[in-house]
Amino acid sequence: MIACERGYLEIVKLLLDRGDIDIKAVDRYHGRNTLMIACERRYLEIVKLLLDRGDIDIKAVDENNCNALMIACKLGQLEIVKLFLDRGDIDIKAVDRYNCNALLLACERGYLEIVKLLLDRGDIDINTKSSSGDTVLIVACCHFKSDKSVHTLELLLGRRDLEVNATNQHGDTALIKLCKQFYEQETLAGTLLKRQDIDVNIKNKEGKTALMIAKENGHKNIAKLLETRAGIEK
Numbered sequence: 001m002i003a004c005e006r007g008y009l010e011i012v013k014l015l016l017d018r019g020d021i022d023i024k025a026v027d028r029y030h031g032r033n034t035l036m037i038a039c040e041r042r043y044l045e046i047v048k049l050l051l052d053r054g055d056i057d058i059k060a061v062d063e064n065n066c067n068a069l070m071i072a073c074k075l076g077q078l079e080i081v082k083l084f085l086d087r088g089d090i091d092i093k094a095v096d097r098y099n100c101n102a103l104l105l106a107c108e109r110g111y112l113e114i115v116k117l118l119l120d121r122g123d124i125d126i127n128t129k130s131s132s133g134d135t136v137l138i139v140a141c142c143h144f145k146s147d148k149s150v151h152t153l154e155l156l157l158g159r160r161d162l163e164v165n166a167t168n169q170h171g172d173t174a175l176i177k178l179c180k181q182f183y184e185q186e187t188l189a190g191t192l193l194k195r196q197d198i199d200v201n202i203k204n205k206e207g208k209t210a211l212m213i214a215k216e217n218g219h220k221n222i223a224k225l226l227e228t229r230a231g232i233e234k
Contacts (some may be wrong), residue, residue: 009045016053017025024057025052029100031063036183039071039080045204046078051087058089067099073118076111085117092124099131107156108139109118115155126162134177141178153191164198171204179210184219193225200229 004012015021026033034070037057040045047068061067069090072080083085084090103124106114117212118124129135141154156162171193175192178185192198203209208216211226 001035004038004043004046004050005115009043009049012046012049014205016049017192023053023055024060025060025062026041031061031064033057033060035068036060036066039068039077040075041075042075044079044083046076047083050094051083058084058087059091059094061094062098065095067091067094069102070094070096070100070105073106073111073114074109076106076109078111078113078117081117085121092121095128095133099127099129101128104128104130104134104136104139106141107136107152110143110148110152112142112152112155115152118157119155126156126159127166129166129168135163135166135168135172135174136170136176137164137166138168141185141192143176144179149189150191153188156196157191164192164195165219167202169206171202172205172211173199173202173204175200175210176202176204176208176213179213179217179222181218182217184217184222185225186219186225187219189222190227192214193229200226 004064016184020115023034027037032040035047036052038050059067069081069084069092072084092102103115103118103126118121126136137156140149140156143149157164167173173179175198178192211223214223214226
C-alpha cells in the first residue's frame with residue numbers, strides 16, 4: 001500500500017509476486033485499497049499492474065462511496081479512465097455519497113476528453129442527479145473552463161435522451177443556474193438555447209425565470225438572447 005502511494009513500481013512488482021500479500025486491504029483513513037491509492041496518486045503503470053491481477057476489486061468503494069473510476073474521473077486521469085472503460089466489470093452507474101456518478105464528476109471539473117469517453121458508453125446514466133438535484137447539464141453550466149465548457153455542453157446537448165429542463169432542489173434548470181453565475185456566460189447561454197426544447201419560461205421555487213435572474217444580475221446579453229425566444233414571458 002505504501003509502495004503504491006509513493007510510486008515505487010519495482011517494489012510493487014516484487015510484493016505482488018509474493019503469495020501472502022493482501023491486495024484487498026484498505027487504509028485506515030479513507031478506506032481506500034491499493035488500486036484507489038494508485039489512481040489518486042496518478043501512477044498509471046501501477047494501475048496497469050494491479051488491473052492485470054485477477055483478484056483486485058475494481059468495484060470497491062472508499063468512505064465517500066467512490067470507486068477507483070470515480071477517483072480517476074475527479075482527477076482528470078484520462079489514460080487511467082481508458083483502462084477502466086476497456087474492462088467489462090467496471091460499474092459505470094455507481095454513485096458516491098453525494099449521488100454523483102463518474103460522468104457528473106467529470107462534467108463538474110470540465111474534463112472534456114473523459115466526458116467524451118463516458119458518453120460513448122451506452123450504459124451511462126446521463127440524467128442522474130446529485131443529492132442537491134444537480135444534473136450533468138447543470139454542473140457543466142456552473143463550472144466554466146474556457147472553450148472546453150462550450151464543447152462539453154455541445155456533447156451533452158447532442159444527446160436526445162438528455163433531460164434539458166430538469167431542475168435541482170431549488171427548482172433551477174441549467175439555464176436558470178447559468179443566469180445566476182457572477183460572470184455573464186453569453187456563449188454558454190447561446191449554446192444551451194440551440195436546443196429548441198429548452199423551456200425559457202420555467203420558474204424556480206422563488207418564482208423567477210431565467211430572464212428575471214439574468215436582468216437582476218446585469219447579464220444584458222443573455223437577457224437579449226432570452227427575449228428573442230418565442231413565447232417568453234417578460
